[in-house]
Amino acid sequence: MDSQIKKIHQQLVSKQISCTALVQEKLDLLKQNTYNSVNSVLDTLALELAAKVDAKIANGETIGLLEGIPFGIKDVYMVQGTYTTASSELLRNYKSPYTATAIQKLLDAGAIPLVKENCDSFGHGSSSENTIFGAVKNAVNPELVGGGSSGGSAVNVAKDYTVFSIGGDTGGSIRQPAGYNHIYGLKPTYGRISRYGLMAYASSTDCVGPLAKSIEDIRIVLNVMSGKDPKDQTSIVSDEITEEAIATSSIKTVGYFKNFIESEAINPKIKADFLATIEKIKAKGIEVKELDFFKSDILVSTYYTLAMAETASNLSRLDGTNYGNRIEGDNLIDSYAVTRSENFSEETKRRIVGGNQVLSQGFSDEIYLKGLALRDQISENFSEDFKEADVILSPVTPSTPPKIGDSLKDPLAMYLSDAYTVGFSLGQLPTLTVPQGTTTGLQITAAKNNDELVMQFANFLKDTI
Amino acid sequence: MSKIMTVDILSSIKGAQPSESVNQLFEVIKNAHPSNENSLNNVNHNCVSVGDLREDVVVESSAIEKEIIIENFPNKKNGFLVVAKVIEG
Numbered sequence: 001m002d003s004q005i006k007k008i009h010q011q012l013v014s015k016q017i018s019c020t021a022l023v024q025e026k027l028d029l030l031k032q033n034t035y036n037s038v039n040s041v042l043d044t045l046a047l048e049l050a051a052k053v054d055a056k057i058a059n060g061e062t063i064g065l066l067e068g069i070p071f072g073i074k075d076v077y078m079v080q081g082t083y084t085t086a087s088s089e090l091l092r093n094y095k096s097p098y099t100a101t102a103i104q105k106l107l108d109a110g111a112i113p114l115v116k117e118n119c120d121s122f123g124h125g126s127s128s129e130n131t132i133f134g135a136v137k138n139a140v141n142p143e144l145v146g147g148g149s150s151g152g153s154a155v156n157v158a159k160d161y162t163v164f165s166i167g168g169d170t171g172g173s174i175r176q177p178a179g180y181n182h183i184y185g186l187k188p189t190y191g192r193i194s195r196y197g198l199m200a201y202a203s204s205t206d207c208v209g210p211l212a213k214s215i216e217d218i219r220i221v222l223n224v225m226s227g228k229d230p231k232d233q234t235s236i237v238s239d240e241i242t243e244e245a246i247a248t249s250s251i252k253t254v255g256y257f258k259n260f261i262e263s264e265a266i267n268p269k270i271k272a273d274f275l276a277t278i279e280k281i282k283a284k285g286i287e288v289k290e291l292d293f294f295k296s297d298i299l300v301s302t303y304y305t306l307a308m309a310e311t312a313s314n315l316s317r318l319d320g321t322n323y324g325n326r327i328e329g330d331n332l333i334d335s336y337a338v339t340r341s342e343n344f345s346e347e348t349k350r351r352i353v354g355g356n357q358v359l360s361q362g363f364s365d366e367i368y369l370k371g372l373a374l375r376d377q378i379s380e381n382f383s384e385d386f387k388e389a390d391v392i393l394s395p396v397t398p399s400t401p402p403k404i405g406d407s408l409k410d411p412l413a414m415y416l417s418d419a420y421t422v423g424f425s426l427g428q429l430p431t432l433t434v435p436q437g438t439t440t441g442l443q444i445t446a447a448k449n450n451d452e453l454v455m456q457f458a459n460f461l462k463d464t465i
Numbered sequence: 466m467s468k469i470m471t472v473d474i475l476s477s478i479k480g481a482q483p484s485e486s487v488n489q490l491f492e493v494i495k496n497a498h499p500s501n502e503n504s505l506n507n508v509n510h511n512c513v514s515v516g517d518l519r520e521d522v523v524v525e526s527s528a529i530e531k532e533i534i535i536e537n538f539p540n541k542k543n544g545f546l547v548v549a550k551v552i553e554g
Contacts, residue, residue: 097533301493326539335549341479354487373499412486
C-alpha cells in the first residue's frame with residue numbers, strides 16, 4: 001500500500017476533503033467500534049485542531065505533510081490534560097500533567113491526536129487482554145486476540161480508524177500486534193526516539209515506535225519523532241532517513257536463525273512460509289546464511305528476568321500517595337499495600353513480585369546478574385552476526401494469534417510466545433514487522449542505528465514476495 | 466541481625482506470592498552457563514558521560530501542569546491535600 005499520509009495530504013491541499021470532515025469520520029468510527037481498541041476519544045481537542053487546519057487551507061497557507069493527519073496514541077503516553085490510564089485500575093482517572101516528547105513533536109508537526117488506545121496494563125502482556133477496558137479483538141478475526149501490548153494501536157491502524165498510531169515496544173509490543181493484524185510496526189534503535197513521557201515498563205528496552213500501513217508512513221513518522229532529547233539522557237542523535245535512501249536495496253547478505261525455524265514450537269505453516277520466502281530471496285541473487293543463536297527459553301528467561309526487575313523498580317512509585325486510586329489502610333504501609341494489591345492486575349503483580357525476587361539478597365547474584373551477563377553475550381552474538389549478514393530475517397511469532405481468553409490461562413505459554421521478538425529488544429536493535437511472508441508477518445533486523453537498512457529491505461521484500 | 470523480608474513486603478502488595486510460571490523462567494537462568502558471569506555491560510552503553518549531562522536548573526511548571534497535579538491528588542479536605550497517616554497517634 002502507498003503512503004496514506006501523502007494521499008490525505010493531497011486531498012486536504014486540493015480541498016477534496018476538509019480536515020474537520022476527515023477527523024469527524026474517524027472519531028465516529030472509533031466511537032462505534034466493537035474491537036475494544038479505544039480507552040478514550042480526544043474529540044474536543046481533535047476537532048479544534050482540525051478547524052485550525054481547515055482555516056489555514058482556506059486562507060491559502062501552506063500546510064506541512066503531517067498537518068491534519070489523524071493518529072492514535074497507546075494509552076501509556078502523556079498528553080497534557082488527557083486521561084492516561086495505562087489500561088489500569090490504579091490510573092483509571094489519572095490525567096497527564098505534561099506531554100511526551102515524541103507526541104509533542106507530532107503535535108508540533110500538525111498531526112491530530114484522536115484517541116488513547118487500549119493495551120496491556122503498563123505494557124504487561126502479549127495479547128491486550130490484561131486491561132480494564134476489555135480484551136482487544138483482532139482486526140482480521142475478532143475471535144482472536146489483537147496482540148500486545150500495543151493491541152489497540154495495531155487494530156486501529158488495520159481498521160483505518162487512525163492513519164498511524166504510536167505504540168511502545170519493550171519485548172515485541174509493537175512488532176507482534178503489527179504481525180497479528182497485518183500491518184507495519186517499527187521498533188527503532190533504542191534511544192532514537194525519546195522515552196520522556198512514556199510510562200516506564202523496562203527502561204533499558206522501552207522503545208517508542210510507529211504502526212502504519214506503509215513503509216513510507218513509518219519513515220515519515222519516525223523522522224519526525226527521532227532526535228536527542230535533554231529530557232531522556234539515553235536518547236541519541238540520528239540522521240533523517242530520506243525516501244531516496246530506502247528506495248533501492250543495497251543488501252547483499254541475509255541471515256536467519258536456524259534454531260528459530262527448527263524449533264518444535266513453530267507452527268508448520270509459519271515454518272514452511274518462512275522457508276519459501278528465503279527461497280524467493282535467494283532467487284533474487286541475495287546470499288542467505290544460517291546463523292546460530294541462543295535457545296528460545298534462554299532468550300525469554302533473560303528478557304523477563306531483566307524486564308521484571310526493571311518494572312518492579314519503575315512501578316514502585318505507584319503507591320497512591322500523590323496520584324492514582326488510593327485505598328486508605330490502617331497506616332501508611334498498609335495503605336501502600338492495599339492500594340497496590342487492589343489496583344494492579346494479576347499479571348502486573350506477577351511481574352512486580354518476580355522483579356523483587358530477582359533483586360533481593362541471595363537471588364540477585366544467581367539470577368539478576370547472570371541475566372545481565374547473558375544479555376551481554378546475546379548482544380555480542382548480534383555483533384558477530386552483523387559481520388556475516390546485512391540484515392537478519394525472522395518470523396514475528398512461532399504461532400498464530402490465540403483465541404481470546406487462552407493466554408490468560410497460561411502465563412508461561414504467553415511468555416514463551418515472545419521467543420522471536422525479545423532477543424532484538426535485549427540487543428536494542430532496529431526491527432520492523434512487515435505484513436508479508438508468514439501469516440503473522442516477518443521481522444527485519446539490522447545492526448544498531450541501521451534503521452535505514454531495515455526499511456530498505458522492507459521495500460525490497462514488498463516487491464519480491 | 467538478620468531479617469527475612471517476604472515478597473509481599475518487598476513489593477508492597479498485600480498477600481503477594483511468587484508465581485510458579487515466573488519461577489520456571491528463573492530456573493532456566495540458574496541453569497544457564499554464560500561464558501562470563503560478571504556482566505561488564507560492555508555492549509549496550511546507555512550511561513551518560515558527565516560532559517553530556519543536561520543543565521542542572523529548576524524549571525518552573527506551567528500553571529496548567531500545577532493545576533492537573535493537584536487535580537490528580539487522591540484525597541482533599543478543606544482545601545488541604547490529605548496524605549495517608551504517617552505518624553501513629
